[in-house]
Every structure is written in structure tokens, then in C-alpha cells.
Amino acid sequence: MPGELAAVSLGSNLGPSQALLARAVETLAALESCQLEAVSSLYKTRPWGDVEQPDFLNAVVLLRWQGAAHALLQQLQSIERQLGRVRDKKRRWGPRAIDLDMLCFGDLQLADSDLTLPHPRMAQRRFVLVPLAELASDLHIPGYGSVASLLAQCPDQDEPLPVRKPEPWYEQE
DSSP states (O other): OOOEEEEEEEEEOSSSHHHHHHHHHHHHHHSTTEEEEEEOOEEEEOOSSSOSSOOEEEEEEEEEESSOHHHHHHHHHHHHHHTTOOOOTTOTTOOOSOEEEEEEETTOOEEOSSOEESOTTGGGOHHHHHHHHHHHTTOEETTTEEHHHHHHHOSOOOOOEEEEOHHHHSOOO
């Protein structure tokens, strides 16, 4: 399937987190415009920003998307709603059942009211960079360089703890 290579981070710290993340991956894989390329291991991480909340489970997926970046964003937000995401305007980085963030979309650099690509804070977050480096350390992030170089320079020193390898935590079609 042709299309743009996109990286998406997944996180959850409310409810059955592993099951919610697995369902998000399965839902993405089932989309007609999407071809799942790779799924990282599952990582346990401390909360970032708003630290008074449970630890997160995080992962990253690489996928090929046939369509526009905004169409992928709409699908990610739809999956979040289906899986119980409630956005708390008072706690931007508060607890959540599911969080799906587009990290990059090919070589696209974009900043509008709905979407900023590459993700503006990905270079500061080991919980994103570690699973992304597991999948594609040489991936070039427009305006930043390789994932490996971002990880080497990342100011965040909280090392994500791997808890599950890729295959056991989600169903492959």
C-alpha cells in the first residue's frame, strides 16, 4: 500500500490500559486507509507534566496512511472517543483512558489550529523516543534529525521500563 509513513504514540493510565492500547492498535490496523508497519514493545512510564496520577503504559506504532494527515488525526481522535477518552480542559496532561498522538507524517512540517507536525514536544519525551527508536532509530524527523540523535539529546532522564514485547500485547490480523 502506498502512502505516507506516520508514527503514532499511544498511552493510557486509566482503566484496563493494556487492553485499551491493544484495541487502539487493532482499530488502526482495521482502517481501510491504514497499513500497520510495526508496533513497539509496551513500556511503563511515569507521568509527564502533571505528575500526580498513575503511571502510564506507552507504545508507538508505525503505519502507512493513504490520505491526508488531517484525515489520520480525525481517525485517531475518533478511536480515542470510542475507547472512552474524555478531555479535561483543566488538566491538559492529566490521566486518560487513551491518548493517541501523531508524532510525524512523512516529511510534512505543519502548524495549524488542529495539528502541529512533527509533534512539538516529542524531542523532550523519552516515553515517546524510546519506543520509536526501538522501531526506527534512523527515521528522520523533519526539522529535528534522526530519532537516535533526538534520544541522545533528550533532556528527560526518566527511562521507560519495558513490560511487554510487541506480539503478546495486541492481536495481529
